[in-house]
Amino acid sequence: MPHFDFIGHRRTWFIVSLVVLVIAVGSFFVRGLNLGIDFTGGITYNLTFQKPVSAEQLRAVLDRQHVGNSVIQLVGTETGSTSRTVLIETPSLSEQARYNLQNALTSQVGKYQITGLNKVTGTFSNELVKAGVLAVLIASLAIVIYMMIRFDFRFALTGIAAIFYDAIVTLGLVALIHFQVSQNIVPAVLIIIGYSLNDRIIIFDRIRENMRLRKRGESLKELTNRSLNQTLARSIITALVVILAMLALLIFGGATTQDLSAAILIGVVFGAYSSILFASPLWYIWVDANERATASTTRRTAKAER
Amino acid sequence: MRGRGIIGLILIVVVVAAVYAYFTAVSPITRYVKEGLDLKGGVHVVLQATKPATHADMQKAETIIAYRANKLGISEPSIQLQGTNQIIVDLAGVKNQEQAIKMIGQTAQLVFKGPSGNVILTGKDLTSASASLDQNYGPIVNLQFNAEGTKLFAAATQKYLGQDISIYLDNNMIESPKVDSVISGGQAMISGGFSTLTQAQQTADLLNSGALPIPMRIIEAQTVSPTLGQDSIHASAVAILIAMALIILMMLGIYRYAGFIADIALAIYLILVVGALVAFGAVLTLPGIAGIILSAAIAVDANVIIFARIRDELRAGRTLGAAIDHGFKNALRAIMDSNVSTVIAAAVLYYFGTGEVRGFAVTLIIGILASFVTAVGITRYLLRLSEDTVLVRNQKLFLG
Numbered sequence: 001m002p003h004f005d006f007i008g009h010r011r012t013w014f015i016v017s018l019v020v021l022v023i024a025v026g027s028f029f030v031r032g033l034n035l036g037i038d039f040t041g042g043i044t045y046n047l048t049f050q051k052p053v054s055a056e057q058l059r060a061v062l063d064r065q066h067v068g069n070s071v072i073q074l075v076g077t078e079t080g081s082t083s084r085t086v087l088i089e090t091p092s093l094s095e096q097a098r099y100n101l102q103n104a105l106t107s108q109v110g111k112y113q114i115t116g117l118n119k120v121t122g123t124f125s126n127e128l129v130k131a132g133v134l135a136v137l138i139a140s141l142a143i144v145i146y147m148m149i150r151f152d153f154r155f156a157l158t159g160i161a162a163i164f165y166d167a168i169v170t171l172g173l174v175a176l177i178h179f180q181v182s183q184n185i186v187p188a189v190l191i192i193i194g195y196s197l198n199d200r201i202i203i204f205d206r207i208r209e210n211m212r213l214r215k216r217g218e219s220l221k222e223l224t225n226r227s228l229n230q231t232l233a234r235s236i237i238t239a240l241v242v243i244l245a246m247l248a249l250l251i252f253g254g255a256t257t258q259d260l261s262a263a264i265l266i267g268v269v270f271g272a273y274s275s276i277l278f279a280s281p282l283w284y285i286w287v288d289a290n291e292r293a294t295a296s297t298t299r300r301t302a303k304a305e306r
Numbered sequence: 307m308r309g310r311g312i313i314g315l316i317l318i319v320v321v322v323a324a325v326y327a328y329f330t331a332v333s334p335i336t337r338y339v340k341e342g343l344d345l346k347g348g349v350h351v352v353l354q355a356t357k358p359a360t361h362a363d364m365q366k367a368e369t370i371i372a373y374r375a376n377k378l379g380i381s382e383p384s385i386q387l388q389g390t391n392q393i394i395v396d397l398a399g400v401k402n403q404e405q406a407i408k409m410i411g412q413t414a415q416l417v418f419k420g421p422s423g424n425v426i427l428t429g430k431d432l433t434s435a436s437a438s439l440d441q442n443y444g445p446i447v448n449l450q451f452n453a454e455g456t457k458l459f460a461a462a463t464q465k466y467l468g469q470d471i472s473i474y475l476d477n478n479m480i481e482s483p484k485v486d487s488v489i490s491g492g493q494a495m496i497s498g499g500f501s502t503l504t505q506a507q508q509t510a511d512l513l514n515s516g517a518l519p520i521p522m523r524i525i526e527a528q529t530v531s532p533t534l535g536q537d538s539i540h541a542s543a544v545a546i547l548i549a550m551a552l553i554i555l556m557m558l559g560i561y562r563y564a565g566f567i568a569d570i571a572l573a574i575y576l577i578l579v580v581g582a583l584v585a586f587g588a589v590l591t592l593p594g595i596a597g598i599i600l601s602a603a604i605a606v607d608a609n610v611i612i613f614a615r616i617r618d619e620l621r622a623g624r625t626l627g628a629a630i631d632h633g634f635k636n637a638l639r640a641i642m643d644s645n646v647s648t649v650i651a652a653a654v655l656y657y658f659g660t661g662e663v664r665g666f667a668v669t670l671i672i673g674i675l676a677s678f679v680t681a682v683g684i685t686r687y688l689l690r691l692s693e694d695t696v697l698v699r700n701q702k703l704f705l706g
């Protein structure tokens with residue numbers, strides 16, 4: 001068993017956690033998420049060209065038409081990197097801009113037929129996200145109640161605080177890196193919260209068990225450190241399992257799931273971090289303060305009795 | 307005992323391998339799993355009432371849309387109310403997408419009007435509508451009125467004999483025939499405005515479904531290309547296989563023989579989850595797959611926790627049998643607390659969530675139950691089976 005002094009360095013870790021949180025929240029509000037047309041609304045074109053075209057050709061035209069943030073997908077790639085059928089998602093465009101874009105595609109890429117054109121309005125997705133956030137908040141309340149029953153309110157509140165920390169930091173870092181997010185961000189955040197919840201409970205369980213069988217004279221700091229070191233191997237192995245799986249999805253999973261796997265990857269790294277270096281020290285500070293208060297009251301009572 | 311244990315173990319491995327072989331090579335599992343819109347392609351439509359609507363109106367509209375989706379050949383459309391005035395319709399695998407969008411969103415308000423524009427009767431007075439060809443092979447829609455409608459129509463044809471009666475569908479005049487005779491049998495036909503029998507059939511279907519109780523506007527219509535779906539499925543499937551292989555190798559590398567047992571448990575976990583999805587007829591979506599991934603991670607985590615505990619017990623000097631027993635006992639509380647709170651959270655998400663979130667919640671609940679059965683029950687059983695084998699005498703080989 002390793003013997004790292006996690007709790008002894010808690011101030012350092014709180015500063016690290018705080019800095020990360022500030023960067024994340026700052027990025028989220030200043031830089032903002034790079035929202036795809038699932039959220040912002042836009043137009044989806046299904047085009048069938050007479051000759052196969054490459055994504056680069058299309059990209060060049062889209063960039064010149066100032067819609068470089070469009071998504072291009074070649075459907076059923078025929079010869080390596082070209083295809084006759086393509087799907088282009090652009091942000092909302094005026095009639096004139098659409099007309100220009102369509103002409104530019106004809107003159108600079110080739111003749112095509114529009115096989116499908118759909119306007120997507122963004123407001124709906126925002127409502128979906130709002131409903132999702134509300135559902136997550138109610139679910140969190142249920143988790144707090146369960147943890148209060150099975151553990152106690154200090155475990156419950158520090159646990160849920162750390163779960164939100166993970167979700168917020170992940171969203172903030174996604175904003176910082178600024179890769180485009182689709183509706184996949186919803187399942188990604190759900191996975192992160194679920195992973196974070198599981199991780200918190202496994203580690204808190206060990207602290208709870210050690211508290212019950214607390215050795216005579218063992219300080220709270222020693223006990224918390226011992227618990228974290230006992231679970232450290234498990235924490236690392238489990239995080240590695242998920243990280244490996246998400247790396248595989250990120251590298252081989254294709255464009256449509258990249259935002260999903262990248263977000264989960266960030267979330268799991270921070271989930272593992274925050275269980276050990278944020279949630280547990282937070283719990284320690286709270287319980288330690290309580291223990292000191294009880295101890296001084298006992299001393300005072302003892303003195304008074306004498 | 308020793309022999310029986312090994313035989314049991316080999317038997318289980320063979321059965322699991324056979325199940326995998328059957329459902330990949332002989333009869334691919336993709337045939338049984340219903341894929342959702344994002345995976346299979348189709349149409350996603352969001353309708354919004356253009357007037358204030360009561361909950362009863364919305365529910366009726368939902369039923370009517372389900373009927374129409376059925377007529378389009380979609381056996382399991384996903385239709386959900388959202389908020390107070392929206393309906394989300396997902397039609398996975400629909401072929402003619404333009405037609406589908408049109409048919410889902412149409413109000414289908416049929417009105418017969420007299421020469422002065424007065425309403426004679428509406429779609430509510432219909433019993434049924436059907437399509438056929440008339441004597442000139444022109445497509446027509448035959449209408450059968452109910453008792454009330456028959457009475458109204460007879461009175462109107464008598465009153466307006468020799469004049470025109472106009473037929474409107476959603477405020478568009480379809481035709482305006484002259485009344486030649488009094489019609490008292492409660493039957494009428496619409497012959498104008500249909501170029502094909504299919505079109506007439508579609509109108510008949512719409513009339514049979516009844517008009518939407520409130521007019522609705524399509525605020526979002528998205529066609530999801532199925533080919534694109536297949537492409538992304540293929541890439542994701544490859545990625546998931548690679549991820550599985552990595553996890554299997556990692557467990558083997560770290561926990562040796564016990565890791566091998568955990569791998570078998572994981573394989574059985576996947577059979578249970580997919581089997582349950584097929585049995586319940588659940589629709590698989592991308593968030594649904596996310597739920598499976600999360601519960602798979604929790605399943606692996608459960609085994610990691612158990613093995614770590616067994617190692618602790620072995621280090622404390624217990625015999626292997628006792629270490630396995632105590633390891634499981636100590637790990638169980640943590641695993642239970644984690645699983646129960648995850649299921650509670652997922653149940654809340656299902657209850658309060660919509661669309662995407664629900665798909666995630668369903669597979670997560672199924673996945674957690676399956677992971678508990680396999681990662682705890684089956685792993686324990688398999689470890690017990692191999693307790694007396696030669697392998698187990700070598701602790702390094704047993705647990706790394």
